[in-house]
Amino acid sequence: MEFSSLEAEAAILGGLILAPSRIPLAAGILLEQDFYYSQNQIVFNALKAVGDKVGDDLCMILVRDYLKKNKLMKQIGGVGYLVKLAESVPSAANFNHYADIVMEKSRHRSILKEVEKFKADTAEADSEEIVIAAQRLADSIHPETSKDVTALKDHLSDAHDAMYNRKDCVYSGFDKLDQIIPGFEGGDIIIIAARPSIGKTSLAISMAVNMVKNHDPVLFFSFEMTKLQLAERIICAEASISPHRAKKGLLHEGEKTKMLGVMNSLYALNWPLYFTDYGINQPEHIRTKIVSEQRIHNIKCVFIDFLQMMRVGEKVQSRNYEIGQIVDFLKITAKKCNIPIILLCQLNRGAESRDDKMPRIGDLRDSGEIEQASDVVCLLHRPGYYDREVGDGAIILVPKQRRGPIGEAYITFEPELARFVN
Known part of the structure; x- marks a missing residue:
């Protein structure tokens, strides 16, 4: 399974360039590290920084100027990359779809990182310590992987406690x-x-x-x-x-x-x-x-x-x-x-x-x-x-x-x- 999507990341950034009014929403649900590719992390931060100052007046020229001023243009591959992002999507209409993909890929990477840390931390642990550590790991990643849709029976006990x-x-x-x-x-x-x-x-x-x-x-x-x-x-x-x-x-x-x-x-x-x-x-x-x-x-x-x-x-x-x-x-x-x-x-x-x-x-x-x-x-x-x-x-x-x-x-x-x- 692939743990990144260059297409989805580009679609998000291109959509934000075309519709800067969505930048506050993006900043509320996405983090820099959710983007796998470093050039996309840089562009995302630039969009937030410029958006904080000019709001809906953001345009590619202002983003370009910000990147030049902060000596980041070379790291993203030049102004051509911004143009490529803007041309990668016709509009920001599918922003939520691409955001879900990027966040899901990010969660996968985060979980893998936690698993690797678990393996290193328990390399010399006894079986009881491994079980305890495994439970902690499960507790820490469960909120990120739980389903949004759940059955009524899953809530009966909590509902009883809430009422009584x-x-x-x-x-x-x-x-x-x-x-x-x-x-x-x-x-x-x-x-x-x-x-x-x-x-x-x-x-x-x-x-x-x-x-x-x-x-x-x-x-x-x-x-x-x-x-x-x-x-x-x-x-x-x-x-x-x-x-x-x-x-x-x-x-x-x-x-x-x-x-x-x-x-x-x-x-x-x-x-x-x-x-x-x-x-x-x-x-x-x-x-x-x-x-x-x-x-x-x-x-x-x-x-x-x-x-x-x-x-x-x-x-x-x-x-x-x-x-x-x-x-x-x-x-x-x-x-x-x-x-x-x-x-x-x-x-x-x-x-x-x-x-x-x-x-x-x-x-x-x-x-x-x-x-x-x-x-x-x-x-x-x-x-x-x-x-x-x-x-x-x-x-x-x-x-x-x-x-x-x-x-x-x-x-x-x-x-x-x-x-x-x-």
């Missing part, structure tokens, strides 16, 4: 909300949306803390707050001390002692809560980080704060279209990693014009694609933000739940501590 044990779900820790949403499930996109300053981040942090207290590892992406600021927020909340007073140095000795005790406890508990204020806010990079951290820390839930600060990395036809692309990409990531992704989102000013200021699902900012792609939508409302005499009650409205009822959950906001509680 709920062992793979993570919970918000807010009792009334968990009664409406009986756990966030792997593969789901959960939207938490609100107007600015209502408390999206505080609610997300409160949920994340509840999850790790239940021993569920959490990864938290923050594009607004730094990791230090998030840590300070959690320490103050756990110590029941105002973060504002702490920041201004107004704590008395008793509070300082209490805070030190909480810090020592948190250090000893070593909560599986992992923050990143990763500067790159493109979904491809976020997926890479999620996959890496899940492998290391067995992440069970991901928070992203917040959607409107993300970009796809190239020129797009509209912001609505871009938001739709981002949410769709994150949905694929959630399914691939089998984890829920909780995505914070801003609402538009629609609620401000209503007498009760109550948000609605139609207030989701930038795109109706958010509502369509999400599995659960939670809208956070604090009447006390608009009328201080109302008090500190908060409402989490659930206007959409793909596999469950809609409803309202009432919780309490503690503004001095910037946290939400039951």
Whole structure:
């Protein structure tokens, strides 16, 4: 069996030259090493680099200039090779077909490489060690070789566990909300949306803390707050001390002692809560980080704060279209990693014009694609933000739940501590 296809690789690259709008898709599913031939790896990287800068305006001349500037033209065999690629296909219509071929060939090579490593590593091992190593090898390559189409009977046991044990779900820790949403499930996109300053981040942090207290590892992406600021927020909340007073140095000795005790406890508990204020806010990079951290820390839930600060990395036809692309990409990531992704989102000013200021699902900012792609939508409302005499009650409205009822959950906001509680 052949483990490469020069024809398929050329068809992909030629198609991308003819239809540069497909480059983000190609970059999302193909890696440099998926191409067997070195000249094709170089061209693929050049297409991505030029595409990141000019988007759909990419043309062969710009790719040629990039290769010349980086002294790579000779390595691909000259400009004639680019022309040959562009002429290898009439259009990009069969991109998916050729991508499947290239990825399958790449998987074959990867598996063979793992098998050769297995043989070298077990050359002097005893039979028991060989069996253990073989099982590890099988586990590592099985996800890459499993079929997309499976029989119902293959899922009966997992379906039983999902319905009755709920062992793979993570919970918000807010009792009334968990009664409406009986756990966030792997593969789901959960939207938490609100107007600015209502408390999206505080609610997300409160949920994340509840999850790790239940021993569920959490990864938290923050594009607004730094990791230090998030840590300070959690320490103050756990110590029941105002973060504002702490920041201004107004704590008395008793509070300082209490805070030190909480810090020592948190250090000893070593909560599986992992923050990143990763500067790159493109979904491809976020997926890479999620996959890496899940492998290391067995992440069970991901928070992203917040959607409107993300970009796809190239020129797009509209912001609505871009938001739709981002949410769709994150949905694929959630399914691939089998984890829920909780995505914070801003609402538009629609609620401000209503007498009760109550948000609605139609207030989701930038795109109706958010509502369509999400599995659960939670809208956070604090009447006390608009009328201080109302008090500190908060409402989490659930206007959409793909596999469950809609409803309202009432919780309490503690503004001095910037946290939400039951």
